[in-house]
Amino acid sequence: MNSIDLFVKNWGSKHSMVAIDNHDIAELESRLNASLPGSYKYLISKYGLVHTPNVLTKICDLGVDISEVQDFLNLEDVFSLSKLYEMSGMPKGHVLFASDCKGNMFCFKLSDCTSEHTDIPVWFFDHDSRTVKKISNTFIEWLEEFNEL
Secondary structure, rough: OHHHHHHHHHHOOOHHHHOOOHHHHHHHHHHHHHOOOHHHHHHHHHHOOOOOOOOHHHHHHHHOOOOOOEEEHHHHHHHHHHHHOOOOOOOEEEEEEOOOOOOOOOEHHHHHHOOOOOOOOOEEEEEEOEEEEEEEHHHHHHHHHHHHO
């Protein structure tokens, strides 16, 4: 999980991070009827809700064409916003876990969360076009894109 640790070291705003209890994560999984990837659970159980305000600045400075992550959602928002965004036009079957600064969301496909996995693909929901596209083969690969900036 070195890529996750490096991501937090490079980008995490330290004042906002409080580890999330594994019991709370298990409760969310039960409510979602899903098994979240181990890599994501590692991040939030070790570091909590990572806030990355400097990612956008770096992406703009470099002119890189990747969608920036700004905030990882709290567990209640993971559940409620996943439902709310579906009611607002997002295709069904996604678990939101983070946002950018424009209201777009990063998510996992619910169909990828049917059994225990260490890692699964990351998808991006564009709220303007109401489309979801795969942006990385795994959560760790997605974080590594930011580590390479």
